[in-house]
Amino acid sequence: MKETRIALANLGKIRPESIEDYLESGGYKVLEKAVTIDPESLTKEIEDAGLRGRGGAGFPAGTKSRFSRLSCDICPEKYVVCNADEGEPGTFKDRIIMENDPHLLLEGMLIAAYIIGASKGYIYIRGEYTESINRVSAAIEQARERNILGNKIFGSEFSCDIEIRLGAGSYLCGEELTLLESLEGKRGYPRIKPPFPAEKGLFGKPTLVNNVETLAHYPSIIQNGAAWYNHLGTEKSPGTKIFTISGKVNNPGFLEVETGVTLRELIFDFGGGIKDGKKFKAALLGGAAGTFVDESMLDVPLGYDTLKEKNLTLGSGAIMILDEDDSVTKVLHNALRFFKHESCGKCVPCRVGCKQLLILMDRINEEYDPEAVQALEEEAKYMAATSLCPLGQSPILPIASAKRFFNIAAAE
Amino acid sequence: MSVKEIISKYPPEKSYLLMMLQEIQNNNEKNYIPEDALQNVAAYLNMTMGSIYGVVSYYSMLSLKPRGKYILRVCASPVCELVDDSLLSWLTEQLNVSVGGTTVDGLFTLETTECLGRCASAPAIMINNETYTNINTARLETLISELRMK
Numbered sequence A: 001m002k003e004t005r006i007a008l009a010n011l012g013k014i015r016p017e018s019i020e021d022y023l024e025s026g027g028y029k030v031l032e033k034a035v036t037i038d039p040e041s042l043t044k045e046i047e048d049a050g051l052r053g054r055g056g057a058g059f060p061a062g063t064k065s066r067f068s069r070l071s072c073d074i075c076p077e078k079y080v081v082c083n084a085d086e087g088e089p090g091t092f093k094d095r096i097i098m099e100n101d102p103h104l105l106l107e108g109m110l111i112a113a114y115i116i117g118a119s120k121g122y123i124y125i126r127g128e129y130t131e132s133i134n135r136v137s138a139a140i141e142q143a144r145e146r147n148i149l150g151n152k153i154f155g156s157e158f159s160c161d162i163e164i165r166l167g168a169g170s171y172l173c174g175e176e177l178t179l180l181e182s183l184e185g186k187r188g189y190p191r192i193k194p195p196f197p198a199e200k201g202l203f204g205k206p207t208l209v210n211n212v213e214t215l216a217h218y219p220s221i222i223q224n225g226a227a228w229y230n231h232l233g234t235e236k237s238p239g240t241k242i243f244t245i246s247g248k249v250n251n252p253g254f255l256e257v258e259t260g261v262t263l264r265e266l267i268f269d270f271g272g273g274i275k276d277g278k279k280f281k282a283a284l285l286g287g288a289a290g291t292f293v294d295e296s297m298l299d300v301p302l303g304y305d306t307l308k309e310k311n312l313t314l315g316s317g318a319i320m321i322l323d324e325d326d327s328v329t330k331v332l333h334n335a336l337r338f339f340k341h342e343s344c345g346k347c348v349p350c351r352v353g354c355k356q357l358l359i360l361m362d363r364i365n366e367e368y369d370p371e372a373v374q375a376l377e378e379e380a381k382y383m384a385a386t387s388l389c390p391l392g393q394s395p396i397l398p399i400a401s402a403k404r405f406f407n408i409a410a411a412e
Numbered sequence B: 001m002s003v004k005e006i007i008s009k010y011p012p013e014k015s016y017l018l019m020m021l022q023e024i025q026n027n028n029e030k031n032y033i034p035e036d037a038l039q040n041v042a043a044y045l046n047m048t049m050g051s052i053y054g055v056v057s058y059y060s061m062l063s064l065k066p067r068g069k070y071i072l073r074v075c076a077s078p079v080c081e082l083v084d085d086s087l088l089s090w091l092t093e094q095l096n097v098s099v100g101g102t103t104v105d106g107l108f109t110l111e112t113t114e115c116l117g118r119c120a121s122a123p124a125i126m127i128n129n130e131t132y133t134n135i136n137t138a139r140l141e142t143l144i145s146e147l148r149m150k
């Protein structure tokens, strides 16, 4: 299958622990040029490129960058925060970027920081990602030694430092406002929105929060221009996306392709088909907070918009494959167990709701019980309407989609 | 490294709290954060014991109770379960502990974790800070006996 690599352009071509390799491959050249261009033009480039956030929600990156730049544009303190908490089950794209090309992330972050006028950046990496933590730490040290991080970067008036902070085993801390709480050394309880991070973010200051993969697209967009990027992939979700494919395929793994690729291509061309010669049954798109599909969706072009039209999600780009002998109900059960485990318990609908969902799943597992399935969906809808943060609003996604395509009452 | 040495490596800012606590825990023989270490950190960051306790108890990677020399964390998330759901029960039997428990010799604590981002080579486990992939019971047996001999 033909890959188009942007975030993974250097994968296997440079030694990740060597800044020399990165520089020789043209690394930090875009940053050097960017700091001589006015931030408005750069913002416009990101906007026109149509880049959408790769952390799951697909929010337009240019809009966010503009908000953060214009928010208190005389503020001496602004922050760029890179979300490297990657906890959505089935997802490991950010790990691949950090382990293989940590300087690309730093370069993207520095460009983003220059655009919004931030003098400090933080990368919040989940505590379990030992290799990513080591690679990115080493890259930061190397960049500091060469004053690529520091004062008056490339002789400009732009100064910026980047530091790492660690998570300690909480999925919810990947939610951007909760992440900021955790970064401030607090419990991972979500904040109420608004205000958004662009207004009041880290330490109450204007903050741009972007995912690792989103930031890794910045250098290429600035280098090659918005028009180049915009022509890749689908109309409304342009560019490339890293998909991580797991479960019952012959060759699980990751690949970066233009959006608009289909599940059929990912499973049968890249993934080498279903394991042990079995038949395809289902895919879970976007992790636990994602949606199940059956074979009727194998040819839908994968993009944020194209999937949304079908009431489905692209999310993080995680794709988990089930074969004919696997049970969607069992995977759903585990996804709901996951939410219960990760619920922070701050609000009643989610705290009680998550428990209720598991009780209903037990009923479904015990015997054929269509009423329990109905109750399951209603409970999740109620949670979506009344929960305080997006975690409590997520269980409806796998539940409604599983029910739509499969007979979960029969534990299919 | 002593707790005091670890703490003094960091500026006295609360944003370093989780990093300090993890380093303290990693340097502790029993893989936990003792009460007096917590007191030192609280004093250094000008936090009350109540608020620091609130933070520590929230995060699943941090422990206030002594644990084994090796923490075995089995991924409980959907992909690993789909590929092989037998590891946890095998370990409970072999080590004769339940989840959260420590073996009588103080060597192993058995825990679960959520997705470790190794789903393409599931199932995955972590032993202290290292991740192991494509695990099966035979490989677990080898790993455990190697650790026993260390």
Ligand SMILES: Cc1cc2nc3c(=O)[nH]c(=O)nc-3n(C[C@H](O)[C@H](O)[C@H](O)COP(=O)(O)O)c2cc1C
Pocket: A052, A053, A054, A055, A056, A057, A058, A059, A061, A083, A084, A085, A086, A087, A088, A171, A172, A173, A174, A175, A176, A177, A209, A210, A211, A212, A214, A215, A390, A391
């Ligand atoms: C429960 C929950 C967990 C999340 N986990 C992550 C994560 O691990 N990494 C991430 O980039 N975004 C995560 N997000 C999305 C972030 O809230 C946010 O949308 C993202 O960091 C924005 O970056 P982007 O615009 O570049 O996508 C999560 C959201 C929720 C509700």
Ligand code: SF4
Pocket: A172, A190, A342, A343, A344, A345, A346, A347, A348, A350, A351, A387, A388, A389, A390, A391, A392, A393
């Ligand atoms: S929805 Fe769930 S995770 Fe979010 S605040 Fe409420 S209890 Fe916590």
Ligand code: FES
Pocket: A089, A090, A091, B075, B076, B077, B078, B079, B080, B081, B114, B115, B116, B117, B118, B119, B122, B123, B124
């Ligand atoms: S589900 Fe176990 S590593 Fe991802």
